[in-house]
Amino acid sequence: MKTSSLNVTLLTTVAAVLSGLCITAHAEIQQLPTGAAARAELKKRFTAADIDGDGKLTREEAKGRMALVHRQFDAIDTARTGSVTLEQIEAHAHGRRARP
Structure with missing residues (x-):
């Protein structure tokens, strides 16, 4: 049971980090001159x-x-x-x- 809980926590953390990176990258792209x-x-x-x-x-x-x-x-x-x-x-x- 502990391993399953740890995996869920790890996956949630990874998803949050990736989401933050995507938002940051999108914001940077929006600021590029065109x-x-x-x-x-x-x-x-x-x-x-x-x-x-x-x-x-x-x-x-x-x-x-x-x-x-x-x-x-x-x-x-x-x-x-x-x-x-x-x-x-x-x-x-x-x-x-x-x-x-």
Whole structure:
């Protein structure tokens, strides 16, 4: 009987924690910018990371400034130029290839 009660308590606790995580994740997703706001925020971050102002990010420029771009750099740099443009980052985010 004690094992059954312990299992119920454990399952209830796990369910409560998972429920809380789902609510938190949903709230965070709701706060993410979308559409024009997301594009403006991405452009702002890209411009700040583009240290030399050439309109492209090298792996080194992305490091520490745009962590996700840095981690996925090879997947974004489909042309293998050693740099990525804002258009390439957006295309990658939307699951398509940027125009050459």
